[in-house]
Amino acid sequence: MPVVLSLNIAQKTKPVDYAREGATGIDKRPVDGPLEISAPGPWGSSGGGVSGDAIADQAHHGGDYQAVYAYAREDLDWWQTELGVDLRNGQFGENLTTEGIDQTHALVGERWRVGTALLEITAARIPCRTFAGFLGRRGWVKRFTQVARPGAYLRVLEAGRVAPGDEITVVHRPDHDVTVELFFRAMLTAPELLPRLLDAGDSVPPYVVAHVRERMAAGTQR
Template sequence: MAVVLSLNIAQRTVPVDYAREGATGIDKRPVDGPLEVRAPGAKSSGVSSSGVIGSGVVGDAIADKANHGGDYQAVYAYAREDLDWWQAELGADLRNGQFGENLTTRGIDQTHARIGERWRVGTALLEVTAPRIPCRTFAGFLGRQGWVKRFTEVARPGAYLRVLEAGLVAAGDEIAVVHRPEHDVTVELFFRAVLTEADLLPRLLEAGDSVPPEVVDLVHRRTAV
């Protein structure tokens, strides 16, 4: 059975010199739940009509709202299995939430999840929309030289999710895959298409409106599709 091991949030942003906005909310820590998850609105709007700022997890702080949060990046999930792999690779302990994920999971393969796949988590319905793209804030937080390159090479990016039905989520909740699209556009394929294999970009359109609009625009710009 796939489960949520921990629900993680940043209760405030922290000033740092390695982040674009001069602050970051990447340092997420496990909290006692449940917490509400809901659609936060368009990424660039800052505050949506529902009054939620940035993150889809109520109470979670985000500093760079132009590049993080919003409907298509409302919730970030990362697998404990992948954290354990990195733990062995780096020779360092990695706690739940260490990669800035809201949901640390066990028992679900995020790398090969399909874009548009839907998960029932607690009372919320979430949809897989995109991989995490590594940035300098991620590298700076971990304090690892060459981290962006290494994370890209390994291609275990975790999955961003949008909220189709608001609800409550807590550690221990089962993750049930309730819909899997017929296409084969996976999180890994999406990741490689954007970062290392541009010839794959047109295939992202097979996933329809589950793909973030800015990525659809990117595909059109790069391929004239």
């Protein structure tokens, strides 16, 4: 049975020299919960997402299409072996550490009932220098990209309360083949896949749709 193994938040941002804003909320720690999850509104909006979770760079993180970030414990365990270090729940900056659900091959537009909230997968996590700086690993963005176990961003279709141990029920799987992994590779390593992202319809963030259409138009002009 898929479950929320851990619910993680950053209760305040921390000043660091490796983040664009000079501070970061990536250092998320497990909490008992339950916590309210709600739709934040567009990028730059205050509030929403997982209640109590601090976000420093609101220009690039948060917002409706990145309201919640989930990462699988199974993938953390894989990285533990690969890196030879212990990785706690929340180590990758995820709000939900899950167990028993394959996020890499989940579909964009797939809907999960988690606690009393209804969440929908919208995108794959794109690694950045803050992620690399937090882990303290040179070449981390390249390595994370090559492995392609990105975890999933979700938007909130119905606000609700979520706690550790809550079951994750997949209540809808859309009729296309745009997986989280395909999304990730299209954005980072295989631009020829970009047009396929449009098959996921309005589950795809508008900024991604704009990027895809721009690249398609440029390709037509060449």
